[in-house]
Amino acid sequence: MNGRDDPVTELDLLAYVDGHLEPARQRIVEAWLATHPDDARRVAADIAINDGIRRLFRDSYLETPPAHLTEALETRRPAVPVSVAAAIALVLGAVGLGGGWWAGRSDLPVAMPAAQQAPGGARLVAAADDTDAVDWLASHVSANIRLPDLRSAGLRLVGQSVVGGPNKPTVQLTFADEGNQRIDLFLQPRVDDAQFRYEEADGRGLLSWTNGPVVFALTGDMPADRLQALAEQVYAAARQGPSAGVPDRMSRPAGAAAPPPGILPVASEGVAPGAE
Amino acid sequence: MDDVRWLIARELPRLRRYARALRGDAGADDLVQDCVERALRKHALWCRGTNIRAWLFRMLYNIHLSALRRGGRMPHFVPYDELAAPAAIADASAGLELSETARALEELPPEQRDVVLLVALEGLRYDEVAQVLGIAIGTVRSRLSRGRSALRGALAGRVGVAAKGAPRLRRVK
Numbered sequence: 075m076n077g078r079d080d081p082v083t084e085l086d087l088l089a090y091v092d093g094h095l096e097p098a099r100q101r102i103v104e105a106w107l108a109t110h111p112d113d114a115r116r117v118a119a120d121i122a123i124n125d126g127i128r129r130l131f132r133d134s135y136l137e138t139p140p141a142h143l144t145e146a147l148e149t150r151r152p153a154v155p156v157s158v159a160a161a162i163a164l165v166l167g168a169v170g171l172g173g174g175w176w177a178g179r180s181d182l183p184v185a186m187p188a189a190q191q192a193p194g195g196a197r198l199v200a201a202a203d204d205t206d207a208v209d210w211l212a213s214h215v216s217a218n219i220r221l222p223d224l225r226s227a228g229l230r231l232v233g234q235s236v237v238g239g240p241n242k243p244t245v246q247l248t249f250a251d252e253g254n255q256r257i258d259l260f261l262q263p264r265v266d267d268a269q270f271r272y273e274e275a276d277g278r279g280l281l282s283w284t285n286g287p288v289v290f291a292l293t294g295d296m297p298a299d300r301l302q303a304l305a306e307q308v309y310a311a312a313r314q315g316p317s318a319g320v321p322d323r324m325s326r327p328a329g330a331a332a333p334p335p336g337i338l339p340v341a342s343e344g345v346a347p348g349a350e
Numbered sequence: 351m352d353d354v355r356w357l358i359a360r361e362l363p364r365l366r367r368y369a370r371a372l373r374g375d376a377g378a379d380d381l382v383q384d385c386v387e388r389a390l391r392k393h394a395l396w397c398r399g400t401n402i403r404a405w406l407f408r409m410l411y412n413i414h415l416s417a418l419r420r421g422g423r424m425p426h427f428v429p430y431d432e433l434a435a436p437a438a439i440a441d442a443s444a445g446l447e448l449s450e451t452a453r454a455l456e457e458l459p460p461e462q463r464d465v466v467l468l469v470a471l472e473g474l475r476y477d478e479v480a481q482v483l484g485i486a487i488g489t490v491r492s493r494l495s496r497g498r499s500a501l502r503g504a505l506a507g508r509v510g511v512a513a514k515g516a517p518r519l520r521r522v523k
Contacts, residue, residue, distance in 0.1 A: 084491075084495055085491055088491065088494055088495060088498070089476075091498075092469055092473070093473070094475060094476070116502065119502050119505070119506070120498050120502065123451065123470075123498065123501050123502070123505065124469075124470040126448060126451040127451060127455070127466070127467065127470040127471060128470060128471060129448060130371075130448050130451055130452055130455075131367045131370060131371050131471060134363075134366055134367040134370040134371075134378075135363045135364065135366070135367040136363070137366075139362045139363065139366060139382075140379060142379075142383065143362060143366075143379065143382060143383055143386060144359065144362070146355075146386055146387070146390065147355045147356070147358055147359040147362070147386065147390075148355070
């Protein structure tokens with residue numbers, strides 16, 4: 075391909091900056107830029123400017139809308155909750171994991187190590203002490219998130235709190251079974267395009283999957299088949315809420331791949347915020 | 351109706367961001383509130399299945415323009431010394447660059463600024479931008495082209511954006 079027969083235009087350069095070009099056209103533009111340093115500099119500058127504009131208004135996007143705006147919009151839960159939720163990441167982990175297990179995963183709750191040092195104890199943020207942590211997160215990200223009901227898996231909710239700093243609000247939900255074995259479920263907005271990767275340590279597996287704008291990751295100190303069963307519970311519960319539980323209502327977003335639960339050796343890559 | 355409320359609530363952070371970009375902190379939430387109220391009144395006019403974001407943004411923008419016409423004053427743009435919440439900006443150099451970006455935006459003609467902001471913040475296609483702003487797609491392109499050219503000029507010497515030798519072509523978004 076070359077640009078001679080189909081010269082690169084001003085519109086090409088604009089659309090390249092905004093990522094609106096078809097792949098074939100994008101390659102043509104890139105070939106053009108490789109040999110036209112002035113245009114290349116210009117495009118690089120435009121990309122940097124776009125990035126600066128996004129950073130400039132990042133806080134406006136992240137902050138919790140004031141109550142007078144949300145009150146008029148308060149609503150009962152719609153029929154299809156999760157597929158319309160804003161970008162939320164769920165991480166299900168086992169209490170007592172070594173801190174190193176999470177090392178290098180900037181997308182995971184920053185408060186994880188602290189929470190582990192003081193299990194059930196001190197939290198970095200007490201914002202949700204007197205309210206429902208899930209509701210707090212839901213209002214924070216304007217998403218309709220519901221508390222997964224895992225009673226059918228023999229798990230009951232024993233604690234919820236908000237961990238992480240104000241820039242990375244994370245809700246920690248603790249469930250326990252009859253034997254008092256605990257699992258923690260973390261919910262975190264992923265408005266920064268956080269991408270979760272698969273990791274494995276000491277034979278511990280991590281189940282992860284994407285559901286629309288939501289990435290789920292599940293781990294626990296238990297056999298893989300038990301984890302898998304729980305993953306299916308989480309999947310169904312997060313989609314359907316406390317009352318329903320019929321497996322064949324587990325509708326998936328259009329274009330979604332195979333059913334998520336499974337021992338996955340791959341990273342699940344999330345959908346960018348704003349994707350419909 | 352509940353699901354429309356919910357769909358609108360989802361867009362609140364984006365609506366507030368664009369309102370903030372159009373008006374600055376002062377009038378942004380009033381603008382969003384007017385938009386939400388109008389959207390709730392007129393939700394029957396939204397065609398289900400079409401992009402509610404574009405519908406809401408168009409409403410927001412029209413209210414913004416009407417208010418400008420009524421008030422006969424220019425929008426109060428982002429005061430560049432007031433932005434830069436410490437959380438968002440890690441180091442001084444990034445802060446400097448952002449304040450320069452804000453200043454350069456402030457100096458753009460409003461019609462160019464509205465296009466540049468909408469494209470950068472929301473990633474809308476140019477035809478969607480045309481729909482939101484109620485202008486022709488060719489006008490979107492020409493305003494975007496002129497707006498970006500002006501921003502490059504304004505920022506070239508100050509930020510080093512365009513002055514750096516090796517261009518960075520990788521998309522950062």
